[in-house]
Structure formats: C-alpha cells, structure tokens
Amino acid sequence: MLEVAEEATRAGDFNLAAEIYSSQLAELQQPDRGLCLRKADSLTRTGRITEALDSYCAAASLGKLRPEELPVLVDTIARTLREKEPGIPGTSSGDGDCGEDDALDLFSCRLCSCLLHEPTTVECGHTFCRVCLEDDSVRECAHCKQALSKRDGLPNGRRLDVVLSGLLDKLFATESKARKFWIEGEVLWKNRDLPEALEKYNAAVDLAPSSGSLLCQRAELHMEMRSFSQAVQDGSSLCRMKPLWTKAHCVNATALKGAGRPDEALHEYLVCVALKPDWTTAKLEAQKVLSEVFSSIFENEVPLPPLQGGAATHLIKPPALLSTLRPLTLRPASFSQDSDFSPPLDESSSRLSYASPGISAVEECSTKSLAGVLASLPAPPGGLKRKHSGDGPLGVFNPPSKLLRPGAESHGRSSSAFGGRTFPAELLDSGDMECSLCMRLFYEPVATPCGHTFCLKCLERCLDHNSNCPLCKENLSEYLATRGYSKTLLMEEVLQRYLGDELAERKKIHEEEMKELSNLNQEVPIFVCTMAFPTITCPLHVFEPRYRLMIRRSMETGTKQFGMCIADELKGFADYGCMLEVRDVKFFPDGRSVVDTIGVSRFKVLSHGQRDGYHTAKIDYLEDKKVEGEGLVELLKLHNAVYEQANNWFTSLKDNMKSQILSHFGHLPSKDSDPQASPSGPAWCWWLLAVLPLENRAQLTILAMTSLKDRLIAIRRVLIFVTRKRSR
CATH class of the missing domain: 3.30.40.10 (Zinc/RING finger domain, C3HC4 (zinc finger))
Known part of the structure; x- marks a missing residue:
C-alpha cells in the first residue's frame, strides 16, 4: 500500500496518497513518524492545511521536525499567499538575489541604485558614484560592459564631474546631503566605529525617511550592534513602505528572529518566498524557523492520547501555531515601485494600492491573504501551551514620519513622465x-x-x-x-x-555651421603647402593647430575634401590648386597626424578668405575643353607620341632614381584609350608632371591649363629639355 501511495504521489493524486497513509497509521498501535510526515505533505499539497498541521504536530511529538522535512509546507503556504494576493507580481527567480525592485531613474547610480554622489564620468561616457568606482570588484561599466581603468591616467585617481556634481546638489539638495551622511556612515561602519556610523545613518534617515536602501542598511547596523528592537522598527517600516521588496522582508525577518520573535520572523520569511519562489536562502530560513515553532509546542512533554476507533487522532494544535499562520499577508502600504526617496505613505490609509501597471487595488489585508484561506479552519481547542517570546504578539510598527497628503501634487517640473525624482522647474x-x-x-x-x-x-x-x-x-x-x-x-x-x-x-x-563648412564652392578650406595633382597621392604631416582643425572639420562634415595650393607672397596662396580627398588619418599621441590624401579635381580661386586661422577660398572647378573631328585625330596622335616619349625617358633613368620614384608615386599609369574621358585628362600626365624636375611655378602653369593639347605640348617640351640636359 505504501508503494501505491508513492505512485499516487508521483501521479499527483495527493488525496489518495493521504487516505492510504491515514489507513496505514490507523492500523498501527503506535504512530509512525515517517508516515505522519508523508501524510502531512500529501494533505498540504491538497490544500487541507488544518489536517496537515495535525499530522505535522503528530510527527513533531515523536521527534523534533528538521528544517529539511518542511519544504512542502513552506512552498504551499507561500504559493497560497501568492495566489490570494492580487498585488504580488509574476514570480522571479534567483538564489539570494534580493536587489531592490525600484525602477532606477536618470540620476541614480547603476552600481548602488542611489542618487549619484560625487558623480564621476568614466571613459565610455557613463556616470557613477566615485566611491562605487573605487570598489576593487568594479571592473567594467554597468551600462555597456566596457572595461574600466582604475585611475583614468591621472596621478590623483578619478575626479568627480564638476558640472554634474553642482547640478545634483542644486536640484536635490536635501537628498544629496542625506547621501553624504549615508556614505560617511558606511566608511565609519567599515572602520568598526559603529556608534559614530549610527549617528550618520540617523542624520541621513532624518533627511530622507523614505529611502528603502538607507533604512535597510540602518536596520543591518542595528543588528550588528545587537539592537534588535530598533532593527525591528526599521524593518517593519521598510516592509510597510516597500511591501514587494524581498530584501525588506528578509531584513525584517532577520531582525525579528534576533529579537526572539520567531512566529513573526516566520511570517516575513514566508512572504519572501511568496514574492520570490526560487529564493533558496529564504526557503531554508523559513523552514528553520517553522521547525523551531513546532518544537516550541512540545517543549513541555505531554503524553499523546490513545488512538480510537481506527481513525487518525487529531492532535491538539496550540492557538499560537494557527495565529502564526493566519495573518500571512503583506503589510498595508503602497505597492509603488518608485525611487528610494519617494514620499512616505499616509498611515491613515487602510487600503493597499499598486502603482505598477496592470496591478489592481487590494482590499483590506485581512480579507485578501492566507488568513482568508485559513479562516474556515476550526478553532483549536485548548491544551498544549507554547512558550512565547517576551516581545508580545504580532504587531505592525508605525513610526512617525513626514507624510505627503493623498492627492498632493508637486508644482515643480516633474520627471514622472520618465520615472523617478522631481524638482522645481525654476x-x-x-x-x-x-x-x-x-x-x-x-x-x-x-x-x-x-x-x-x-x-x-x-x-x-x-x-x-x-x-x-x-x-x-x-x-x-x-x-x-x-x-x-x-x-x-x-x-x-x-x-x-x-x-x-x-x-x-x-x-x-x-547644423548651419556644418552646412556652411560643407559647401565646397563658397568657402573651401585651403591647405597652403605644396603642389598637388589629380589622381596623385599626397601624404601630409599635420601639426599646426589651424590645420588640425581644418582636417577635423572636413571629416566631420562628411566631405573629406579640402584644397591644396602653394604659397603666394602677395595673396597668401596661389590662384590655382587641386582638391584633395582624405583616405585615412593616423593620429599621434601629441595630437599630430599623418593624413593620406589623393588629388581629385583642379580649381581656380575666385576670392581669398580666412576662417578660424586657416585660409579659405571661393572657387570654380576646372575641366578640359573637349575637341572633335580633325582636332581629336591630331590630339590622339600627340597623346600617343608624348606617352612614348615619357615612357622612354622613365626607362632610361638610373635604377636608384627609378626606385625612388616608384616608392613615392608608383608605376607610370597606362595610356588611356580615350584621353578626354576625364575632366582633368589622362592620369599619366599628372604622374609625369609630379615626378619631372620642375619648379612649382612651372607645374602650376600646366595645372591651370584647360586644353589637353597645350598640356601635352608643355610636357613634351619639358621632356626634351630634361633629356638633353642629362645627355650633356
């Protein structure tokens, strides 16, 4: 039959399993502790809590209940509470992760979830409290996960953001001051100066009485100082303010346990499990306290009454046990998920309200909790007595606080549209x-x-x-x-x-400035340096501040172009030049850069100007005039002849000269089948002009020509001249 009961349990038929265990117990002369526990677990799973408590008490009378024997009872009570409390949101998982569920606002540090204190902006552009960044465990940005350097390259470590620090102190003066006391208290606590730390925490709470995290830390400090009654006060206030925050109930439970009030501690641990079903730590604590509650019932041994009539004996459950389980509910409070420093609650309100979307208002806690589920349980008869703690029955602590009247509105500029803190617009x-x-x-x-x-x-x-x-x-x-x-x-x-x-x-x-800068006709930036030609690369070493700015602007506007002209003593720069396009920029640590450019098109300067220290010009682009008919036939003949002449000249050069030319300008471009295809003419002409030993003024004259025929004739004359000169 026991195998059948186990099979029924695996199949989910807990009623059948409970009946089998009951019949087996009825046949025994003396109760069997293991069967009592199995029966209790089966009854618990069916929701028959009253009968289950009978069996648990029977097992407890035969031997102390161990915490590991009570997971079913804890899970069931927590699940019932979760189902009956419409205010509890969907379950969340995590073992021991009891972080505050409040939505962080714009001015919160993502490391400590509090108002930024001494805000420090790191390399990626995100901002955190300086003290948070000094924690050795913080090695990456909490927003973008970029690795953080520990000192930002400065001898004095990280510096606070001056503008943001002043802004926060101005907008949130009281909260900023409270945060300062809070952090000073943390430092004193770390240094084991607990009385001084408590003074700082008290000062911070006076300024920010509705900060959940602050109240939580002060409760933990009270517990470390063995002041459990004060810790209970803070914990109760915390649960009332933030009834959906698991850590609030955990801290309160720990304080109650330390104060010798296990029944109330059990209540809080069960609420923790209801809020976060997979929180293993809270479950184990609830089981431990529940084990102590059962054990305290039988501190004074009382003989069990004899079994009668083959039916399971209903052991006497003390009123204290049911009274411990009946009031399992969340404390009356606002379920608002606002920031740490949201306004305190109006304590005169007797209803529970939810600010979270999709959560309806909750009626009085006594009607919407496990107490309602257990209300039908029969009143327990008198009998066994349980030792009670000297702290009195379960009660809710209601400390005085600064209240915000219901319906009161802030007349300042509100950030509620984005969630979080508010401040006056002015x-x-x-x-x-x-x-x-x-x-x-x-x-x-x-x-x-x-x-x-x-x-x-x-x-x-x-x-x-x-x-x-x-x-x-x-x-x-x-x-x-x-x-x-x-x-x-x-x-x-x-x-x-x-x-x-x-x-x-x-x-x-x-944008208007960028549009003006990107107009490559009206105000073209001019780099006054050397000769540049279409299709020919022109590497530049940029070190002057004015040209750093000019190059950067050409990149920012997206044009990636600027003009190159040679200097002119009278006008500042020549009347003709070549547009260069940036292909790559390599920066040096001291701000200098090497800019890889290539010639794009020729231009004529119409007017000279300046902007922010560098030259500018209004320009008109140059294009070769095309010819047709007999002129084209003559042009092609001239083009082929000059190309052959250029190739012969380059071939006749010494190897060391060839190597130098090839390393700087590459090979002679191939001959174009259509020399008029490009507005600037064949690329080989510009390559040759760049490598021929000509003065800048002579090169400039050829650059300004708009007739390909004239340019070819000029190049032929130069080739004849250099060839004759070398032959001498």
Whole structure:
C-alpha cells in the first residue's frame, strides 16, 4: 500500500496518497513518524492545511521536525499567499538575489541604485558614484560592459564631474546631503566605529525617511550592534513602505528572529518566498524557523492520547501555531515601485494600492491573504501551551514620519513622465549647462579625466594648441593620446529631457555651421603647402593647430575634401590648386597626424578668405575643353607620341632614381584609350608632371591649363629639355 501511495504521489493524486497513509497509521498501535510526515505533505499539497498541521504536530511529538522535512509546507503556504494576493507580481527567480525592485531613474547610480554622489564620468561616457568606482570588484561599466581603468591616467585617481556634481546638489539638495551622511556612515561602519556610523545613518534617515536602501542598511547596523528592537522598527517600516521588496522582508525577518520573535520572523520569511519562489536562502530560513515553532509546542512533554476507533487522532494544535499562520499577508502600504526617496505613505490609509501597471487595488489585508484561506479552519481547542517570546504578539510598527497628503501634487517640473525624482522647474536653467569655452549651451558634452566638461568641438580645438585642461591646467596628454572623447551620456540626457527647446536651437546653429563648412564652392578650406595633382597621392604631416582643425572639420562634415595650393607672397596662396580627398588619418599621441590624401579635381580661386586661422577660398572647378573631328585625330596622335616619349625617358633613368620614384608615386599609369574621358585628362600626365624636375611655378602653369593639347605640348617640351640636359 505504501508503494501505491508513492505512485499516487508521483501521479499527483495527493488525496489518495493521504487516505492510504491515514489507513496505514490507523492500523498501527503506535504512530509512525515517517508516515505522519508523508501524510502531512500529501494533505498540504491538497490544500487541507488544518489536517496537515495535525499530522505535522503528530510527527513533531515523536521527534523534533528538521528544517529539511518542511519544504512542502513552506512552498504551499507561500504559493497560497501568492495566489490570494492580487498585488504580488509574476514570480522571479534567483538564489539570494534580493536587489531592490525600484525602477532606477536618470540620476541614480547603476552600481548602488542611489542618487549619484560625487558623480564621476568614466571613459565610455557613463556616470557613477566615485566611491562605487573605487570598489576593487568594479571592473567594467554597468551600462555597456566596457572595461574600466582604475585611475583614468591621472596621478590623483578619478575626479568627480564638476558640472554634474553642482547640478545634483542644486536640484536635490536635501537628498544629496542625506547621501553624504549615508556614505560617511558606511566608511565609519567599515572602520568598526559603529556608534559614530549610527549617528550618520540617523542624520541621513532624518533627511530622507523614505529611502528603502538607507533604512535597510540602518536596520543591518542595528543588528550588528545587537539592537534588535530598533532593527525591528526599521524593518517593519521598510516592509510597510516597500511591501514587494524581498530584501525588506528578509531584513525584517532577520531582525525579528534576533529579537526572539520567531512566529513573526516566520511570517516575513514566508512572504519572501511568496514574492520570490526560487529564493533558496529564504526557503531554508523559513523552514528553520517553522521547525523551531513546532518544537516550541512540545517543549513541555505531554503524553499523546490513545488512538480510537481506527481513525487518525487529531492532535491538539496550540492557538499560537494557527495565529502564526493566519495573518500571512503583506503589510498595508503602497505597492509603488518608485525611487528610494519617494514620499512616505499616509498611515491613515487602510487600503493597499499598486502603482505598477496592470496591478489592481487590494482590499483590506485581512480579507485578501492566507488568513482568508485559513479562516474556515476550526478553532483549536485548548491544551498544549507554547512558550512565547517576551516581545508580545504580532504587531505592525508605525513610526512617525513626514507624510505627503493623498492627492498632493508637486508644482515643480516633474520627471514622472520618465520615472523617478522631481524638482522645481525654476531650479534648472540653461546657464547651468553652458560651456566655459564657447559660452553656449553644451553640445556633445565631454568630461575630461580631471572632471571638467566642455563641448566636444571646443575641447578638441583647445587641445590642438595645448595638451592641458583649459580650466585647471591638468596635463591631458594621455587623454589626448587615446582620443577617448566619449560624450557624457547623463549630461546629454538631461539636456534632451529638461532643456529640449534650448538644445534644439543649439543643434540648429551647429547644423548651419556644418552646412556652411560643407559647401565646397563658397568657402573651401585651403591647405597652403605644396603642389598637388589629380589622381596623385599626397601624404601630409599635420601639426599646426589651424590645420588640425581644418582636417577635423572636413571629416566631420562628411566631405573629406579640402584644397591644396602653394604659397603666394602677395595673396597668401596661389590662384590655382587641386582638391584633395582624405583616405585615412593616423593620429599621434601629441595630437599630430599623418593624413593620406589623393588629388581629385583642379580649381581656380575666385576670392581669398580666412576662417578660424586657416585660409579659405571661393572657387570654380576646372575641366578640359573637349575637341572633335580633325582636332581629336591630331590630339590622339600627340597623346600617343608624348606617352612614348615619357615612357622612354622613365626607362632610361638610373635604377636608384627609378626606385625612388616608384616608392613615392608608383608605376607610370597606362595610356588611356580615350584621353578626354576625364575632366582633368589622362592620369599619366599628372604622374609625369609630379615626378619631372620642375619648379612649382612651372607645374602650376600646366595645372591651370584647360586644353589637353597645350598640356601635352608643355610636357613634351619639358621632356626634351630634361633629356638633353642629362645627355650633356
């Protein structure tokens, strides 16, 4: 029959299993502890809690119940509570992961879940509390998982973000002060100065009485100081404020257990399991406390009454056991999932409300809990007595607190649309978010390792001239070398959310500037250096600040082009030049760069100008005039002849000269079948012009020609001249 009962259990027919175990027990002269436990587990699974408690008590009377013998009872009570409490959301898994479920807002640190204190922006652009980053276990960004350096290359370690720090102190003055006391308390606690640490925590709680994490830590500090009654007060307040936070109930349970109130501790552990069914630690603790509750019933041995009539004996359950299980419910409170510093609850409210989407209001706790499920249980008869703790019956602690009246609204600019903290609109203005270099609203804000914030373009321009911070003169050479100009994402988000109109105007100005810079006819940037030709590569070593800016702008606008002209003593640069296109840029640690460019097209300068230190020009592009008929036949004949002449000249050069030319300019391009296909003519002409020993002015004259015939004639004359000169 026992095998049948086990098979019924495996098949899920727990009623049959319970009947079999009952019949087996009825046939015994003395109760069997193992059968009592099996029967109790089967009855528990069927929901017959009253009868199950009979069997558990019978087993307990025969030998102390061990925690590992009570998982079914704990799971069933927790599941019943979960099913009967409409406020409990979907189950979550995790062994011992009891992090606060509050939604983090814009100003929260993702490492400690609290308001940013001494905010520090790391290499990737995300911001955290400085003290959180100093933890040796933090090795990567909590947002993007990028590896973090521990000192950011500075001798004094990480620096706080000056602008963000001032902004947070201004917008959340009280909370910032509370956070300061809180962190000071943590440091004192770590140094084992517990009384001083408690003073700091008390000061922080006075300023921020609704911070769940703060209250939780103070409760843990009370427990370490063996002040369990104070820990219970904090734990009860915490559960009332955040009834869906598993850690709140866990801390309260630990405090109650330390205070010698196991029945109430059991209540809290069961709520933990109801909220997080897979939390193994909470389950084990609930089983341990439940084991102690059963054991306390039989501290004074009482002989069992004889079995009668073949029926299972209903052992006497003390009122305290049912009273422990009846009130299993979440404490009256708001189920709001707001931030740590959400307003305290109105204690006069007797209903449970849920701020989470999709969760309806809950009626009075006594009607929507396991107490309602157990309400039909028969009143237990008098009999065995259980030792009670000296702390009195189960009660809910209601400490005084600063209340926010129901329906009261904040008249400040609210961030509730995004979730999280609120602040008065007048506290934030565009003046708080201005770049100290351009005196305009931050655009693409970047925080330096020394903690100062600038517009990205402003900072780059400053570093073109000097590798020190424009404000504190901290050496930023390593920062410049890595070019890790990641935008401060928190700053960008603040600008977008709270200064959207001002940011849109700032963006409009920037886009207009970029549009103006990208016009490659009206204001073309001019690099005054050497001769450049279409299709010919032109590597450049850029070290002057003005040209650093010019190259960077050509990349930012997307044109990747600028003009190259030779110098002119009177005008600044020549009237003709060649457009270059950037193919690659390699930066050196000191800001210098090598720019790989290639010639694109020729142009004529219409007017000269300047912008931010470098030359500009209004230009007109040059194209060769095409010929047809007899002119084309003559052009082709000339083209072929000059090409052969050029090839013969190059072939006749000494090997060392050939090697130098080949290393710089490559091989002579092949002859074009249609020399008029390109607006600038055949590529081999420009290759030859680049390698021939001509002065810049002579090269410039040929570059300016718009007749391919004239250019070929000029090249032929040069080839004749250099050939004769060499033969001499």
